[in-house]
Amino acid sequence: MKNFRREELLDDAQFSARIFDELGFVHRLCPKCKTGFWTLDSERVLCGEPPCEEYTFIGRPHGKRFDWGSMRRSYIRFFERLGHTPVERYPILARWRDDIYYTIATIACFQPWVTSGIAPPPANPLVISQPCIRFNDLDNVGKTGRHFSAFEMMAHHAFNSREQHIYFKDETLEYAYQWFTEGMGVPPEKLIFKDSWWEGGGNAGPCHECVVEGLELCTLVHMGYEGPGPDGTYREIPLKVVDTGYGLERAVWLSQGSPTAYDAVMPGVVEYVRGLAGVTRVDPEILAEYSKAAGVLDVETEGWHGLKKKILGVVAGRTGSDAAEIEEMITPYEAIYAITDHSRAICYMLGDGAVPSNAREGYLVRLLIRRLIRFLRSLGLEEEGVLQKVVKKQFDTVKVLFPEIKDREDEIFEMVDLEEHRYRESIVKGYKVVRKTVKKLREKGEKTIPLDELKNLYNTHGVLPEEVQRFVGTEMVVNIPENFGALVAMEHSTPIRPIEKHQGELEEKAGKLSHIPKTEILFYDKPGQKSFSATVLHAEGNLLVLDRTLFYPEGGGQPADQGKIGSGGRNVRVVDVQKVGDKIFHITDNPSCEKLFTRNEKVTGVVDWDRRKKHCQHHTATHILIGACRKLLGDHIWQTGSQISEERARLDLTHHKNLTREELNKIERVANRVVQATLPVRSEMMSRTLAEKTYGFRLYQGGAVPGAEIRVLS
Ligand SMILES: [Zn+2]
Numbered sequence: 001m002k003n004f005r006r007e008e009l010l011d012d013a014q015f016s017a018r019i020f021d022e023l024g025f026v027h028r029l030c031p032k033c034k035t036g037f038w039t040l041d042s043e044r045v046l047c048g049e050p051p052c053e054e055y056t057f058i059g060r061p062h063g064k065r066f067d068w069g070s071m072r073r074s075y076i077r078f079f080e081r082l083g084h085t086p087v088e089r090y091p092i093l094a095r096w097r098d099d100i101y102y103t104i105a106t107i108a109c110f111q112p113w114v115t116s117g118i119a120p121p122p123a124n125p126l127v128i129s130q131p132c133i134r135f136n137d138l139d140n141v142g143k144t145g146r147h148f149s150a151f152e153m154m155a156h157h158a159f160n161s162r163e164q165h166i167y168f169k170d171e172t173l174e175y176a177y178q179w180f181t182e183g184m185g186v187p188p189e190k191l192i193f194k195d196s197w198w199e200g201g202g203n204a205g206p207c208h209e210c211v212v213e214g215l216e217l218c219t220l221v222h223m224g225y226e227g228p229g230p231d232g233t234y235r236e237i238p239l240k241v242v243d244t245g246y247g248l249e250r251a252v253w254l255s256q257g258s259p260t261a262y263d264a265v266m267p268g269v270v271e272y273v274r275g276l277a278g279v280t281r282v283d284p285e286i287l288a289e290y291s292k293a294a295g296v297l298d299v300e301t302e303g304w305h306g307l308k309k310k311i312l313g314v315v316a317g318r319t320g321s322d323a324a325e326i327e328e329m330i331t332p333y334e335a336i337y338a339i340t341d342h343s344r345a346i347c348y349m350l351g352d353g354a355v356p357s358n359a360r361e362g363y364l365v366r367l368l369i370r371r372l373i374r375f376l377r378s379l380g381l382e383e384e385g386v387l388q389k390v391v392k393k394q395f396d397t398v399k400v401l402f403p404e405i406k407d408r409e410d411e412i413f414e415m416v417d418l419e420e421h422r423y424r425e426s427i428v429k430g431y432k433v434v435r436k437t438v439k440k441l442r443e444k445g446e447k448t449i450p451l452d453e454l455k456n457l458y459n460t461h462g463v464l465p466e467e468v469q470r471f472v473g474t475e476m477v478v479n480i481p482e483n484f485g486a487l488v489a490m491e492h493s494t495p496i497r498p499i500e501k502h503q504g505e506l507e508e509k510a511g512k513l514s515h516i517p518k519t520e521i522l523f524y525d526k527p528g529q530k531s532f533s534a535t536v537l538h539a540e541g542n543l544l545v546l547d548r549t550l551f552y553p554e555g556g557g558q559p560a561d562q563g564k565i566g567s568g569g570r571n572v573r574v575v576d577v578q579k580v581g582d583k584i585f586h587i588t589d590n591p592s593c594e595k596l597f598t599r600n601e602k603v604t605g606v607v608d609w610d611r612r613k614k615h616c617q618h619h620t621a622t623h624i625l626i627g628a629c630r631k632l633l634g635d636h637i638w639q640t641g642s643q644i645s646e647e648r649a650r651l652d653l654t655h656h657k658n659l660t661r662e663e664l665n666k667i668e669r670v671a672n673r674v675v676q677a678t679l680p681v682r683s684e685m686m687s688r689t690l691a692e693k694t695y696g697f698r699l700y701q702g703g704a705v706p707g708a709e710i711r712v713l714s
């Protein structure tokens with residue numbers, strides 16, 4: 001197959017489309033940013049997007065007016081009429097992935113199994129509206145009028161394989177055009193399709209970004225390549241994916257022409273927080289000019305402090321007001337907007353089962369809660385229970401649009417309440433820690449608190465840098481990076497994969513043994529069988545590979561089987577079993593298996609049955625225990641780890657507080673009742689897509705599992 005350099009894939013043919021020819025779009029090159037774009041407006045010169053041009057919709061809405069709910073409903077219905085099957089949203093906690101904690105885009109729902117062609121999509125083509133969480137712009141939230149930590153991405157996807165072609169670039173652009181003009185009522189000459197390139201997660205492709213009145217409304221990726229490879233080139237892939245993303249908040253914003261996207265999507269919460277804090281309403285004209293000026297400037301590369309001065313200067317010039325006065329009016333609004341955004345993200349995360357903690361997904365939700373509390377305090381809202389009030393107000397809207405989390409209400413508010421108490425505690429304790437740190441640093445002659453120390457004070461003691469600053473006063477310099485939130489969030493937003501013992505070595509070996517057929521697995525079909533006969537495929541050092549095996553490899557929290565393999569009086573002890581790819585390696589106590597066994601020799605394997613049985617019982621017991629905990633403590637209970645041995649089993653669960661003796665007794669009683677009922681354990685292999693539909697994402701309790709087929713126990 002041919003390898004392409006990126007330049008070869010950026011020629012005009014990649015960006016042309018049927019609809020551009022048919023409707024007479026012209027292709028232009030923006031003289032400012034040198035980006036190619038398509039437009040029906042023959043007089044248009046610039047690409048239409050900031051920083052080349054300002055927003056032109058604020059105060060001048062176009063087409064039909066939408067709110068959050070009506071936007072989602074209209075979009076889904078529109079694409080349903082165009083032949084797409086609506087698919088329920090996925091959890092915001094990406095339990096099926098081992099590389100991210102939260103769902104960051106609609107395509108993340110289908111990666112890696114569907115996008116790589118291993119599992120079929122739940123429907124094809126499909127339409128979905130998916131709440132997503134991102135932390136990379138965390139510190140711009142509330143300031144720019146358009147950044148969110150939680151947002152809803154609407155999308156239509158098609159998965160084209162060699163066997164089945166659904167649709168690709170031409171239709172994608174036609175559907176987008178129809179949605180914007182008919183669905184939203186945007187005048188066709190206002191639509192601009194910019195040429196761009198997208199790559200991520202090993203896939204790549206040309207894409208079009210649709211811009212209306214300065215606002216980027218969607219990205220349409222025609223994902224047809226894999227790469228870049230080590231040499232920087234790309235290859236065509238058989239599975240071509242239509243990957244689109246339409247920002248719901250931005251579309252609602254455009255339709256209303258309000259000063260910010262927050263005002264458009266969550267006006268009730270904005271007003272509620274403003275009222276609570278007693279902040280004077282800002283003249284909408286000033287807010288509008290502020291948003292426009294902020295929209296043109298690139299906060300993602302320039303720092304905020306400098307930008308804010310520039311923006312204030314521009315707004316002062318345009319409205320004839322004083323820059324300092326505007327700043328005084330606007331600054332509390334930044335907090336109000338951030339509170340509005342963060343409270344929604346918190347409802348999503350807790351609603352889908354995240355539990356605040358110092359690790360994994362819990363770290364990120366706690367970070368948002370703490371930031372939210374600090375924003376409230378910056379508005380003078382320090383009284384007990386105020387956090388709960390705000391989250392409750394937000395939840396009233398969220399539960400209408402996400403009725404599936406309605407039942408979690410009590411759990412969510414209990415956790416929020418606890419977190420508020422913990423924040424107070426961390427401030428009391430934090431004060432002492434900060435004073436100690438200051439003393440230590442000053443003894444060393446330091447004048448500034450280093451960034452690492454600020455991170456440590458937050459990560460270990462829960463004290464945000466703004467609180468540190470308060471405690472330090474003028475004794476030392478505290479330089480808080482503008483992106484502190486994103487900085488610590490990004491350091492905690494990808495799971496660290498445990499490095500499996502000797503997996504590296506085995507992987508290398510497996511690579512060399514790629515000519516050997518995959519190991520036939522006997523332990524699922526014959527769970528009661530203790531011995532088996534097999535043929536030696538490879539013997540080298542302490543490793544034995546057979547054509548089939550009953551030995552259970554380490555995995556799913558259960559340790560490997562042990563036992564022996566032998567033939568004609570020659571025996572080796574199996575001390576460990578590892579699965580690499582589709583082969584199972586028996587690691588033995590004999591360093592030169594090749595001297596003992598020959599290729600194609602028949603051998604007999606015997607599993608150490610006492611050990612296996614205890615593992616199985618402990619494994620089943622952990623499942624019963626999780627069930628009991630969920631029943632008694634709530635739906636947020638999730639397994640984060642387990643360790644099973646012959647003697648005991650350990651189970652790590654997510655819960656927001658320590659268990660009382662009474663709760664422990666209850667859990668024990670419920671679990672014992674299940675054990676005494678001696679229910680049968682059923683097991684079946686199921687396609688991933690069907691299993692997710694049938695059982696939901698509880699499937700991934702023990703961690704994400706690979707492959708098209710997964711084994712489900714009930
Ligand atoms: Zn431009």
Ligand SMILES: [Zn+2]
Nearest residue numbers: 556619623702
């Ligand atoms: Zn299990």
